[in-house]
Amino acid sequence: MKINAKGLHYRELNREIKDALNKGEKKVELSGINGQRFIGAGLKSNAEISVEGVPGNDLGVFMNGLTIRVNNNCQDGAGNTMNSGKITIHGDAGDVIGYAMRNGKILVKGNVGYRVGIHMKEYKENRPAIVIGGSAGDFLGEYMAGGIIVVLNLNNDFDSDYIGTGMHAGTIYIRGKVDERKVGEGVETKKAGNIKEILPLLKEFCEEFGLDFEKISNSEFTMLSAKSTRPYGELYCY
Amino acid sequence: MNDFKTNANWTASVISDIKKQAETGGMLLTGMGNPSPYPNYWDRILLDASQVTNPSIDPLREPMELRTFLGRKSSKLEKETYPQLELSTPIMFSAMSYGSISLNTCKSLAMAATDSGIYWNTGEGGLHKDLYKYANRAIVQVASGRFGVHEEYLRAGAAIEIKVGQGAKPGIGGHLPGEKVSKEISETRMIPEGTDAISPAPHHDIYSIEDLRQLIYALKEATDYEKPVIVKIAAVHNSAAIASGMVRAGADIIALDGFRGGTGATPMIVRNHTGIPIELALASVDQRLRDEGIRNDASVVVAGGFRSSADIIKAIALGADSVYIASSALIAVGCTMCQKCYTGKCAWGITTQDPELVKRINPEIAKKRLNNLIRAWSLEIKEVLGSMGINAVESLRGNKERLRGIGLNETELKILGIKHAGE
CATH class of the missing domain: 2.160.20.60 (Glutamate synthase, alpha subunit, C-terminal domain)
Structure with a gap:
């Protein structure tokens, strides 16, 4: 499923992602991401989310099992207190990546x-x-x-x-x-x-x-x- | 100890502390709240009562409302509503982690909160699997170590509390020594057995009010905006400005913990000398939020050595929505205030993980005693409300006209926002 995030507030965006996962979607493609925070926050799911653009702070915060792939840089706090899952960043990532993470993986191609x-x-x-x-x-x-x-x-x-x-x-x-x-x-x-x-x-x-x-x-x-x-x-x- | 030639300055405790430090080179560790004889303002505040012109109300005959709702209130009718905690009486059990106290003590508090229609608080110890059934009456805490914090835990609680500070140890973190991290505690905190559980002093994702807002909204996003988020700080010199920032950051409830608040372990230097009395912090925070027109954007909960229903009534009249109690709850369970919690050898089975000692707490009996305390204090609050001619606790909130100071100087009266007795 594709979601164009252009102009969407993070609250609306996360609502759409949640709705998609609740409907049983296993693959969600986000485009037009421009600094939206908290993408995938607290989600318990084994779905895959691909992100086109630069996600904001706390990408995947408290997440439990998601696979998130970002085709760009990402901001601070990705994987904050995540329980499991995988975040892949095809660029640089900001400060405090993986704060208190308990399991799972974060792969960053560039610098942090x-x-x-x-x-x-x-x-x-x-x-x-x-x-x-x-x-x-x-x-x-x-x-x-x-x-x-x-x-x-x-x-x-x-x-x-x-x-x-x-x-x-x-x-x-x-x-x-x-x-x-x-x-x-x-x-x-x-x-x-x-x-x-x-x-x-x-x-x-x-x-x-x-x-x-x-x-x-x-x-x-x-x-x-x-x-x-x-x-x-x-x-x-x- | 009898050999010490003590005097007013060189007391036996001063001398023995120096000797201990000379032997070990360590910081002095202690437990529970500040025992030093600093001014206690609750004891210098008197309550009003109705005479002739506005009749008092008899709580035995008339309904008295203690029900309290905590959370952000809508400013306009058409605006969205916000999640609320509903309390049968304006009292909650303050944060005490499984680790600092025994599982039997946690169970007692959880069961009593459920029976009494109030809330208990997990502290930064995670939620033990046996306590999930009391989770709808639990406030789940998120502190800097993030121990036991995962999505299921966040969803389970009735509210989420971000612990920034604690009255017994403002500005410093927590530290559960490896000896206390037993199998069960390790499972609840989700750390290996026998390792130190270190909560750093700051949250490393909060260095500013903007960062605090980020964590508040991360928690709201993770729980679908269904639960109020509490932010707890220790009462310190500039609490009023910080509290304003906390409310603007999106906290639904702010909790202030005064310097008489207890703890399982804290360096004595910090406990005895850091922070300010909750009375002054509460009055200045409430006034500041009113001045800025944001008092209804958050509820105010106060903690820090509430000893009786009188302290609670005075706190509500000074501006609090509710209080947190912990030391008095533990006294109800058996605590004798020996202040040796940090040794892990509590003879009453409260602040220990020794199975032989923990057995001494029977959760059914302890629960009953806690329920009794909450009932007794609630009856007393109703009695006093009646004497003031008030029939709902919310009519007392911030009603400083019903308070008078006794033996306080002008600065103290000004900060408390009350008149002197006789005025």
């Missing part, structure tokens, strides 16, 4: 802004993942409590500061070397021995964006993880 993957967490079989083709802003993976973040740094301009500040679980993989001075306190930085864990993600990413999987997967990766699962364990006296 600040605080991406902040407080993402994992639980049982839920293990969220964010893969970024370009570079990321400061505070990548702040307070990270689970899941995987991969930065492919394909333009070799990754220069994030305060990486993983406050992280207490999960893993960040960055292609190439990382200056330890740019990594948050309490984060261990080492050369990734093997990247088996992220190979399926890399394959999916390369297929989606038409990149050379062999070349990327044979690169050297740096692996960041928390030194302690209790970084704030000894702050108090009783």
Whole structure:
């Protein structure tokens, strides 16, 4: 089903999307998107939504199972507190992508802004993942409590500061070397021995964006993880 | 302790705290609300009563309306209506998470709220599977850690509360230590067992009023505009301006938590020295919203150490729509105010996850005691309304003419917006 979003307020647009999914539509194509917020908010569905244009903040916020593909850039907060599903961005994405996401995937072809993957967490079989083709802003993976973040740094301009500040679980993989001075306190930085864990993600990413999987997967990766699962364990006296 | 040579400045607690910190190098942790002897304005406010010219009403014979609706009110008849919470009496149970309190205590509160026709609040602990059946009487909280927050949880609750701040710890986040994250808590918060549950101080998608609006509308979009959204802040120095922003951001209900509000754990330095009394915050917020003509765009709920129905009546006359109680509810269940919640060893089975201790709370009995407290306070509110010649609680709301200050200076009276006794 096709929806032309030109001139539609997000409330009307989301209403139309909901109505379409309630009617059993499995594929919704949105065109003329120009900054509408909250697309797919809180939807529990395994439908696919394709977005033509630049969606506004909080794309897929609280979503549970949708597949959203954006043919352009997207603004801040995509995948905010999402429970499951997949968001693919064929461009750059803004700040706080994947805040507190619990499961599912976010693939961004280009660069992302600040605080991406902040407080993402994992639980049982839920293990969220964010893969970024370009570079990321400061505070990548702040307070990270689970899941995987991969930065492919394909333009070799990754220069994030305060990486993983406050992280207490999960893993960040960055292609190439990382200056330890740019990594948050309490984060261990080492050369990734093997990247088996992220190979399926890399394959999916390369297929989606038409990149050379062999070349990327044979690169050297740096692996960041928390030194302690209790970084704030000894702050108090009783 | 007896060996300390204490005096008015160097009390036994001051000396023992220094010794503890010298031994450990840690911040002092504590529980429940601010115990310091700061002025309590409820105790300096007196109520009016009817004599001769406007007769009082006998609540035993006449109907008295305590029913309270919380949410944005339409300003014009033809405008759209907004979702409301309907309370049988202007009292709700304040946020207490499963984690900070035991599941049996959560159950007691949930069942009592259901029986009494009021609401309970999940805090940032998610909604345990056994409590979904009480969800239509639950306010589900969304805090910075987003623990247990998913679409089913958001849809289940009667209202959604964005917790920005808490009176016992304004400006700082929450921290449930890994030792307390048992199997059941891990399932409810949706985090692995034994890991720390850290709620950062700010929501990282809220750095401004515009961002707050974004989260409010994200929640409304996710729940089809069917539920009121509450925004809760701690009462701090510029609460009035912040509250104005919260209402303009789209909050249907704003909750203010004063510095006597309780908590399961907080650094003592913050609890004892940060924030302002709820009395002053409430009066200034209510006045500000009235001055700006937006008081009906949101309801005002206040929290922070309500000890009796007298405190509640005075709060309503100062401008509140309803109050949140937590410490007094826990006292009804068994709490002795020992302030050791943070140890996780509560002998009453309230703020502990030790199964042997939790068993000490029988939810059926605790529920009955909570229902009794709500009934007793409601009867007292009706009694006082009758004495004032008022037959509906909404006629008391913001009715500052029925209050008088006693022993307060001019600045205090001005902020509270009330006259001195005798005037």
